[in-house]
Amino acid sequence: MTEKALRLGTRRSKLAMAQSGQVADAVSQVTGRPVELVEITTYGDVSREHLAQIGGTGVFVAALREALARGEVDFAVHSLKDLPTTQPDELVVAAIPVREDPRDVIIARDTLKLADLPRGARIGTGSPRRMAQLNAYARTHGLDFETVPIRGNVDTRIGYVTKGDLDAVVLAAAGLNRVGRSDEVTDFLSVDTVLPAPGQGALAVETTADNAELVAALAELDDPFTRAAVTAERSLLAALEAGCSAPVGALADLLVDGQIVKEMRLRGVVGSTDGSTLVQLSTTGPVPETHEAAMALGRELATEMLAQGAAGLMGERAL
Numbered sequence: 001m002t003e004k005a006l007r008l009g010t011r012r013s014k015l016a017m018a019q020s021g022q023v024a025d026a027v028s029q030v031t032g033r034p035v036e037l038v039e040i041t042t043y044g045d046v047s048r049e050h051l052a053q054i055g056g057t058g059v060f061v062a063a064l065r066e067a068l069a070r071g072e073v074d075f076a077v078h079s080l081k082d083l084p085t086t087q088p089d090e091l092v093v094a095a096i097p098v099r100e101d102p103r104d105v106i107i108a109r110d111t112l113k114l115a116d117l118p119r120g121a122r123i124g125t126g127s128p129r130r131m132a133q134l135n136a137y138a139r140t141h142g143l144d145f146e147t148v149p150i151r152g153n154v155d156t157r158i159g160y161v162t163k164g165d166l167d168a169v170v171l172a173a174a175g176l177n178r179v180g181r182s183d184e185v186t187d188f189l190s191v192d193t194v195l196p197a198p199g200q201g202a203l204a205v206e207t208t209a210d211n212a213e214l215v216a217a218l219a220e221l222d223d224p225f226t227r228a229a230v231t232a233e234r235s236l237l238a239a240l241e242a243g244c245s246a247p248v249g250a251l252a253d254l255l256v257d258g259q260i261v262k263e264m265r266l267r268g269v270v271g272s273t274d275g276s277t278l279v280q281l282s283t284t285g286p287v288p289e290t291h292e293a294a295m296a297l298g299r300e301l302a303t304e305m306l307a308q309g310a311a312g313l314m315g316e317r318a319l
């Protein structure tokens with residue numbers, strides 16, 4: 001007997017197709033049903049140059065959510081770091097699978113590492129979070145590189161280096177892993193140097209709240225530790241009243257003693273894009289066992305960061 005295929009709404013970019021394909025296979029496994037990819041073309045895909053004006057990466061998420069709400073697809077996969085912190089009532093994040101490598105990386109000419117970039121080197125990144133932390137690193141390590149605003153998909157960004165326009169570009173390790181290009185990485189940036197975006201490396205599998213059977217099936221793909229970590233990170237972002245393009249980094253991880261999980265640590269950073277000011281703090285607490293406990297961890301750190309002047313660093317906006 002062949003069961004009706006589940007429809008997975010996806011953007012058609014290489015990265016979106018790769019992560020949707022991987023989740024499609026996993027969903028097929030747990031449901032025993034075939035999964036069909038349904039490509040959703042968004043205004044952002046057609047008109048890249050107007051992406052900033054029409055609201056950044058949020059437009060991609062919005063188009064997939066509209067397709068879900070209209071019943072054109074059964075579920076969708078988002079990069080968690082591109083997902084707004086507000087959750088529509090009619091939709092539910094049914095699964096957050098195990099997170100990939102959360103780190104940022106550089107791809108530089110001549111296999112250079114960050115610390116080896118020559119004076120005056122130009123590093124491409126459109127992210128205020130990456131600019132702030134890289135420029136702060138340069139200031140504190142006597143380096144003299146410059147961050148240059150760029151945007152575009154993974155291929156476009158790597159192209160700036162291979163064509164010789166820039167010395168290096170910054171990308172997320174997870175995205176490169178998913179499209180099979182991690183062998184081009186020349187330096188994995190320590191999270192002590194560049195704290196990743198809240199939710200970076202994690203995916204969100206979203207469906208309609210009224211589809212109880214599918215919600216339950218998708219929940220089998222959920223990783224509770226990843227969910228607790230990204231919930232705390234995104235709670236920090238929300239409590240700072242920052243959006244996905246704000247200069248905010250956050251990463252929660254587990255503190256382990258031998259084999260025993262002791263606590264969850266949440267680190268956060270906000271900075272000015274020139275790197276002259278960074279507010280960098282961390283907090284630890286019991287591993288959150290509920291959504292509310294994970295939210296509380298993020299709010300707690302946000303309160304401390306705001307007390308140290310974080311709000312004044314969040315005015316800057318760019319993609």
Ligand SMILES: NCc1[nH]cc(CCC(=O)O)c1CC(=O)O
Pocket residue numbers: 057079080081082170171172173174175176199200201202
């Ligand atoms: N903002 C674009 C974006 N959204 C998700 C990823 C891939 C990494 C991830 O899934 O967290 C990327 C590319 C990048 O930042 O290099």
